[in-house]
Amino acid sequence: MDGIHDMGGMDGFGPIPIEQDEPVFHAPWEGRVWALNSALGALGKWNIDAGRYTMEQLDPALYLQSIYYQRWLYRTENILIAHDMVTRAELDTPPEQRKVEKQGQGQALSVEEIFARQRQARSARVDMAVEAQFKAGDKVRARNIHPKGHTRLPRYVRGKAGVIDRDHGVFIFPDTNAVFAGKKPQHLYSVQFSAREIWGPDAAAADKVYVDMWDDYLEVS
Amino acid sequence: MTDHPDHSHLSDSELRVRALESLLVDKGLVDPAALDAIVDTYENKVGPRNGARVVARAWVDADFKQWLLRDGTAAIDSLGYTSTQGADIVVLENTAKVHNLTVCTLCSCYPWAVLGLPPAWYKSFPYRSRAVKDPRGVLLEFGQDIADDVEVRVWDSTAEVRYLVLPERPAGTADMTEDALAELVTRNSMIGTDRLGEA
Numbered sequence: 001m002d003g004i005h006d007m008g009g010m011d012g013f014g015p016i017p018i019e020q021d022e023p024v025f026h027a028p029w030e031g032r033v034w035a036l037n038s039a040l041g042a043l044g045k046w047n048i049d050a051g052r053y054t055m056e057q058l059d060p061a062l063y064l065q066s067i068y069y070q071r072w073l074y075r076t077e078n079i080l081i082a083h084d085m086v087t088r089a090e091l092d093t094p095p096e097q098r099k100v101e102k103q104g105q106g107q108a109l110s111v112e113e114i115f116a117r118q119r120q121a122r123s124a125r126v127d128m129a130v131e132a133q134f135k136a137g138d139k140v141r142a143r144n145i146h147p148k149g150h151t152r153l154p155r156y157v158r159g160k161a162g163v164i165d166r167d168h169g170v171f172i173f174p175d176t177n178a179v180f181a182g183k184k185p186q187h188l189y190s191v192q193f194s195a196r197e198i199w200g201p202d203a204a205a206a207d208k209v210y211v212d213m214w215d216d217y218l219e220v221s
Numbered sequence: 222m223t224d225h226p227d228h229s230h231l232s233d234s235e236l237r238v239r240a241l242e243s244l245l246v247d248k249g250l251v252d253p254a255a256l257d258a259i260v261d262t263y264e265n266k267v268g269p270r271n272g273a274r275v276v277a278r279a280w281v282d283a284d285f286k287q288w289l290l291r292d293g294t295a296a297i298d299s300l301g302y303t304s305t306q307g308a309d310i311v312v313l314e315n316t317a318k319v320h321n322l323t324v325c326t327l328c329s330c331y332p333w334a335v336l337g338l339p340p341a342w343y344k345s346f347p348y349r350s351r352a353v354k355d356p357r358g359v360l361l362e363f364g365q366d367i368a369d370d371v372e373v374r375v376w377d378s379t380a381e382v383r384y385l386v387l388p389e390r391p392a393g394t395a396d397m398t399e400d401a402l403a404e405l406v407t408r409n410s411m412i413g414t415d416r417l418g419e420a
Contacts, residue, residue, distance in 0.1 A: 005327055005328065006326070006327060007326055007327075007346060007349045007350040008326030008327075008349070008350065008353045008354070008377065009326075009350065009353060009354045010346075010350040010351075011350070011351070013345075013346040013347040013350050013351075014347055015347060015362060016342050016345060016347045016348050016351075016359065016362050016363075017341060017342050017345050017347070018342050018362065018363065019340070019341060019342065022340055022341060023264075024263055024264045024268075024337065024338055025260070025263075025264065026341070027235065028235075029234055029235040029238040029239070031260035031263070031264065032238050032239075032242055032256060032260070033238055034259070034260070034263065034338070035255075035256035035257075035259035035260050036238075036241065036242060036245065036251060036256065038259050039251045039252070039255055039256060039259065040245070040250070040251065043250070048381075052327075052328055055328065064346070068329070068341065068344045069234070070234050073234060073237060073238060073241070076241070077241065080245075085248075085250065086241075086244060086245070086248070090244055091237075091240060091241065091244065094240075095240060095243045095244070095247075098244070098247070100244065100247045100248050101248075102247070102248060102249040107249060107250055108246075108249055108250055108251050108252040108255070109251075109252065109255060110252065110254075110255055111254075111255040111258035111259055111262070114255060114259065115262075124380070124381040125309060125381070152327060152379045152380060153379075154326055154327060154377065154379060156326075156353065156354070168309065168311075168380070168382055171380060171381060172381075174380075188380050188382070190311075190376075190382075195373075195375075198353075198354075199354055204357065204369070204373065206372040206373075207356065207357075207372060207373045207374070207375075208372065208373075208374045208375070209353050209374075209375045209377065210374060210375065210376045210377065211377045211379055212377070212378065212379045212380035212382055213379070213380075214380075
């Protein structure tokens with residue numbers, strides 16, 4: 001989707017908010033949001049692509065006015081609701097007025113199990129022989145496509161010509177995985193673009209931008 | 222508008238997170254002790270010191286450096302820094318003529334296993350929007366004026382591959398131990414927004 005999250009190349013957000021000696025979490029609730037996200041993700045009800053897609057579907061105005069861990073909080077609520085694990089009414093009811101059935105008997109994971117599952121989910125690499133459509137050095141073009149759903153093809157690179165820098169191997173395709181429509185394993189490449197191809201003559205002549213792209217994002221140039 | 226904490230919202234967020242955690246504990250879906258341990262891990266156990274040790278090893282051990290550049294995932298695994306995030310890691314070498322910069326324009330992808338959780342600026346809208354388009358301007362905001370004859374390579378982490386920059390070893394460090402070298406390596410030098418001066 002051509003959403004607010006796809007920010008590469010936008011102007012107007014101001015200077016970079018560099019902070020000296022910043023803490024890992026700026027308030028305890030931020031750490032709780034992060035930990036909840038880790039613990040819930042390890043339950044395996046959704047995948048990383050579905051999680052990202054949920055984030056991208058936040059109201060654009062809310063996305064822009066929220067700080068990072070607020071966006072994670074809203075995303076977590078929404079994905080729990082989408083998977084019938086909580087209801088909005090339950091979230092809106094004060095704890096002392098609420099009666100809930102234990103639905104996760106034995107599901108709550110220990111920290112060891114959570115980290116073990118995160119390690120097992122080792123990236124999105126798939127151990128499967130799939131034919132590569134391209135090889136290092138091939139001239140390619142990012143397809144000019146505008147999927148309505150989740151995609152990891154940034155707007156700023158669509159239609160641009162580049163060169164395959166390296167083949168990372170076979171990976172899960174996020175566009176289908178995000179909606180549980182299959183892993184569609186295919187080769188993932190690092191594609192090198194000249195900065196001028198993307199941004200025009202104001203970019204430095206030798207500068208490059210590298211974007212990781214799957215076979216389905218590419219065509220022969 | 223950016224990722225600066227907006228204090229007027231903090232108490233709302235805190236209440237909302239407490240309500241969510243309490244509901245999930247009541248439902249038996251999460252264990253609060255596990256949440257405590259996860260927070261402790263990210264606050265105290267994983268962080269950029271892991272990455273600094275990888276860099277220092279590469280500076281003193283040419284064979285390790287070659288392995289790191291050829292198969293970053295395996296070389297980093299060998300040092301044991303993959304406890305919380307299994308991910309493929311590609312290491313990018315800075316030289317006198319090439320400067321690498323990493324970003325995630327679409328969300329906040331970052332090599333947690335070697336750098337911990339990213340700083341707020343890395344996840345901020347100004348960095349995500351401009352790093353790919355105006356990397357030299359971004360680097361100037363970090364005090365780094367990149368010479369015209371240096372090629373800037375920006376790596377947008379759009380997939381599950383994570384990028385780590387191998388900064389140049391500073392001049393004047395020939396006699397330093399691996400441990401002392403690791404102390405010189407800044408987090409930002411491994412993201413690509415810092416260059417290490419002379420020791």
